[in-house]
Amino acid sequence: MYAKRWFRVSVCALVSVVAWGCASHSDHTKEARSALDAGNAKKALELYNERLEVESAKELPKEIGGDNTVLILDRAMILQQLQDYKLSSRDLEVADKQIEVLDFNRGTIDDIGKYMFSDDTGPYKAPFYEKLLINTQNMVNYLQTHDLNGARVEARRLAVMQSFISSHEGQGQSLIGPGSYLAGFIFEKSGDAQEALRYYDEALQFDSFKSLEPVIRRLGARASYRTKRIQAILDVPAPGGVAEEENPAELLVVVNHGRVPPKIPKRVPIGLALTYASGILSPNDVGRANELAAQGLVTWVNYPALGDERKVSTPELIVDGRSEPLELGLAVDSEARKAWDDARGTLVASAITRLITRLVAGEVTRKAAGGGVVGALLSLGTQATLTATDVPDTRSWATLPARIGLGRLALPPGKHEVEVVIGSTRKRQTVELEPGGFAVVAVTELR
Numbered sequence: 485m486y487a488k489r490w491f492r493v494s495v496c497a498l499v500s501v502v503a504w505g506c507a508s509h510s511d512h513t514k515e516a517r518s519a520l521d522a523g524n525a526k527k528a529l530e531l532y533n534e535r536l537e538v539e540s541a542k543e544l545p546k547e548i549g550g551d552n553t554v555l556i557l558d559r560a561m562i563l564q565q566l567q568d569y570k571l572s573s574r575d576l577e578v579a580d581k582q583i584e585v586l587d588f589n590r591g592t593i594d595d596i597g598k599y600m601f602s603d604d605t606g607p608y609k610a611p612f613y614e615k616l617l618i619n620t621q622n623m624v625n626y627l628q629t630h631d632l633n634g635a636r637v638e639a640r641r642l643a644v645m646q647s648f649i650s651s652h653e654g655q656g657q658s659l660i661g662p663g664s665y666l667a668g669f670i671f672e673k674s675g676d677a678q679e680a681l682r683y684y685d686e687a688l689q690f691d692s693f694k695s696l697e698p699v700i701r702r703l704g705a706r707a708s709y710r711t712k713r714i715q716a717i718l719d720v721p722a723p724g725g726v727a728e729e730e731n732p733a734e735l736l737v738v739v740n741h742g743r744v745p746p747k748i749p750k751r752v753p754i755g756l757a758l759t760y761a762s763g764i765l766s767p768n769d770v771g772r773a774n775e776l777a778a779q780g781l782v783t784w785v786n787y788p789a790l791g792d793e794r795k796v797s798t799p800e801l802i803v804d805g806r807s808e809p810l811e812l813g814l815a816v817d818s819e820a821r822k823a824w825d826d827a828r829g830t831l832v833a834s835a836i837t838r839l840i841t842r843l844v845a846g847e848v849t850r851k852a853a854g855g856g857v858v859g860a861l862l863s864l865g866t867q868a869t870l871t872a873t874d875v876p877d878t879r880s881w882a883t884l885p886a887r888i889g890l891g892r893l894a895l896p897p898g899k900h901e902v903e904v905v906i907g908s909t910r911k912r913q914t915v916e917l918e919p920g921g922f923a924v925v926a927v928t929e930l931r
Contacts, residue, residue: 570625738925741906741927742929749876788876794817
């Protein structure tokens with residue numbers, strides 16, 4: 485009689501746990517992301533403010549850690565799209581202080597598990613590309629408002645993080661083309677040709693930016709910084725043998741468009757999961773996992789993965805009625821896919837170790853209850869409850885643009901009409917260039 489009554493109570497409790505526990509971070513932000521898909525950034529901002537429990541974007545939540553850190557990060561890019569660069573900058577700086585980098589190579593499987601399978605309240609650990617793009621996007625904000633002092637601070641923060649990542653993971657992981665390009669532009673316009681060349685050289689290690697060739701020829705006459713890449717450009721004369729202007733008025737256009745795929749919980753058979761985790765799990769854990777599968781208690785494994793690729797339009801830059809080239813600064817969605825594909829084995833291994841933990845917890849509960857029907861029910865309830873609440877952490881920077889485009893032109897002083905076309909969206913802006921001055925146009929369209 486007692487066992488039947490306990491069973492009814494435990495089933496009711498379990499239903500409540502499942503209903504509450506299965507909602508992930510990506511589920512909670514789906515409506516806001518759908519608003520961005522529909523081109524309604526203001527609605528998306530309202531929904532993020534609701535999640536943060538604030539009245540407007542001018543406010544920060546009482547707690548800025550855990551899940552709120554990622555919500556603030558997401559809100560920053562929506563504010564950038566709405567051209568509220570100061571609030572966007574504030575949100576990026578607040579989030580940056582809360583976020584650490586997630587090192588799959590150095591962390592133990594248990595440590596990874598704590599961050600990838602949680603209730604979304606623990607600290608958010610970001611992959612390398614996300615951490616570097618925080619400073620990159622904040623440089624865009626400062627440049628748009630012509631604040632070179634703030635932009636230089638962000639450029640130096642980027643350099644510090646690049647140095648840290650390079651020392652731990654190698655230089656390849658620390659390179660971020662648009663970040664180094666923008667840092668070079670910032671120091672160039674601040675009058676530091678030497679530092680500008682150093683950053684431009686880093687950008688060229690990531691990709692060959694044709695727009696940098698005339699810039700490097702200009703700066704090379706004023707600075708001594710040299711590498712093989714820099715020297716190779718200096719050795720090639722200007723096209724047509726025509727001397728280039730020493731200090732032209734310039735327009736820099738930064739186009740953030742599309743969005744990276746969100747993270748979602750992924751469910752795979754335990755046999756396939758063991759294949760993914762091959763070489764990472766210990767032989768003992770593999771044996772225990774196979775034992776669990778043989779008993780038929782659990783046949784699936786959940787882990788966080790990226791969702792499907794999103795269609796991304798190719799933007800067009802039109803200045804004074806003429807089509808001008810836009811260089812692809814970074815395919816962020818490709819970087820995201822590569823990072824998570826590389827980490828899949830570790831993520832799945834972590835999920836399997838937690839499966840084993842659930843089995844042990846159930847067995848301990850059964851023995852503590854003295855076995856029998858009650859013990860079996862308690863064991864089953866413990867495992868089922870842990871399974872229901874053990875939702876993979878799907879937090880990620882979901883409003884990060886899929887692509888970053890860069891356009892750079894030397895133009896005559898005066899007014900110029902700038903238009904950026906992304907799919908059916910057209911954004912126009914008039915800029916005025918002083919002799920030897922510069923203007924920055926940032927266009928963000930997160931759909």
